[in-house]
Each structure stands twice: as structure tokens, then as C-alpha cells.
Amino acid sequence: MPRSNPWLLASLLALGGCGGPPPGAPATAAEVAAIAADDAGESMAGDSPLAPVAGLAAAHLDPLAQGIAAENARLEQTLSRLQDARDDAARLVALAGIEAERLDAVGAEAAGLAVHDYRRLRDALYEHLGAIETRTALEAEYGDPDTRGMDAATAAEARRQAGAVMAALPDPYADLDPALADALRARQGELLALRNTYIQRLFRVVDGP
Numbered sequence: 760m761p762r763s764n765p766w767l768l769a770s771l772l773a774l775g776g777c778g779g780p781p782p783g784a785p786a787t788a789a790e791v792a793a794i795a796a797d798d799a800g801e802s803m804a805g806d807s808p809l810a811p812v813a814g815l816a817a818a819h820l821d822p823l824a825q826g827i828a829a830e831n832a833r834l835e836q837t838l839s840r841l842q843d844a845r846d847d848a849a850r851l852v853a854l855a856g857i858e859a860e861r862l863d864a865v866g867a868e869a870a871g872l873a874v875h876d877y878r879r880l881r882d883a884l885y886e887h888l889g890a891i892e893t894r895t896a897l898e899a900e901y902g903d904p905d906t907r908g909m910d911a912a913t914a915a916e917a918r919r920q921a922g923a924v925m926a927a928l929p930d931p932y933a934d935l936d937p938a939l940a941d942a943l944r945a946r947q948g949e950l951l952a953l954r955n956t957y958i959q960r961l962f963r964v965v966d967g968p
Contacts, residue, residue, distance in 0.1 A: 815883045817942035823884055826870030826877055827953045833865045834960035888954050890931035
């Protein structure tokens with residue numbers, strides 16, 4: 760029996776890959792700058808994933824954190840059951856507990872929200888956290904380019920390209936309600952850890968315990 764199911768794979772694809780750039784990812788600062796500029800243009804057109812999602816507010820962060828933690832606990836419980844499963848039937852029973860609707864319901868109950876509201880707000884939070892994580896990674900790569908060993912012209916070009924990347928990179932906080940932006944900044948590490956644990960455990964379920 761295959762170890763994964765289509766919903767788990769789709770969830771991972773929706774959240775975005777972890778552990779390095781995918782095949783065909785831009786290799787140079789110029790390529791990154793071009794992509795970032797395109798994304799910025801889309802933002803002006805209203806299609807950017809960084810656009811604020813109606814309803815997400817600072818007051819939702821506590822219940823969402825509780826809900827995601829509950830989903831993570833269910834995923835860990837499933838991994839334990841998969842390790843103990845002796846046959847395909849037992850594996851199917853274990854996996855049934857984390858199908859999309861059931862996992863969303865676990866999170867919604869812990870958050871004290873209706874399932875459809877929890878799913879919408881959690882997904883909006885995940886989009887913003889993904890944008891924050893992407894910007895942080897690019898800032899680390901291009902914010903202060905290492906020009907040691909370069910001649911003056913090459914160093915100047917490296918700094919120019921790095922500057923182009925940073926100038927074109929959307930600010931994930933810019934369009935948010937100020938209270939939500941402040942709350943996300945204050946809890947960025949905690950919330951990213953919850954999201955990344957969710958992703959890592961989904962990967963472990965897909966790959967097999």
C-alpha cells in the first residue's frame with residue numbers, strides 16, 4: 760500500500776517546499792530580483808498572496824496557535840500509530856484520523872472556532888508566515904553581500920544586484936492592520952515554529968515513520 764495519500768501531498772505543495780530551492784529555482788541575484796519585481800507588480804494588481812485576508816486579526820493569533828498545536832499533536836499521534844501498525848488495515852485507520860476534514864476539526868475545536876472559519880484564518884496566517892520566512896531568508900542572503908576577494912567592479916555589481924533584490928521584495932507587514940502586524944512581529948518565532956512543525960510532521964507521515 761502506498762504510504763501517502765493525495766491530500767497529504769497536496770497539503771505540502773500548498774504550504775511550499777522546505778529544505779532548499781526546488782529544481783529550476785533562480786540561481787543569481789538578478790534572477791531573484793526579476794522574480795521579486797514581478798511579484799511586486801502582481802501585488803499592485805491585487806493578486807499578491809501578501810494582500811490582507813478579510814477577518815484575520817491580532818485577536819485570532821492565540822486561538823490559531825492553540826489550534827495548530829492541536830493539529831501537530833494529532834499528527835504526532837498518527838506517526839506513533841503508524842510505527843505500531845502491523846498491517847495495511849492498521850495504517851489506513853491511523854491515516855484516516857488526519858484527513859483534511861478531521862485534522863481541520865481538531866484544530867477548530869482547540870481554537871474554539873467553526874471549522875470553516877478556522878481553516879480560512881489558519882491558511883491566511885500560513886500565507887503571511889511563509890512570506891515572512893521567505894523575506895527573512897532573502898535578507899540573510901542579499902542584505903549584506905559578502906564581497907571579500909572580489910575586485911572593485913565585481914563587488915559593486917554584487918552590491919547592486921543585492922540592492923535590486925531587496926528593493927523589489929514586498930514587505931509582508933506593509934498591508935496588514937497595524938495591530939496584526941505588531942502581534943505577528945512579536946510572535947513571529949513562535950508561530951513559525953508551529954507552522955514548521957506542522958510541515959515537518961506532514962513530511963514524516965508522507966515518507967513513512
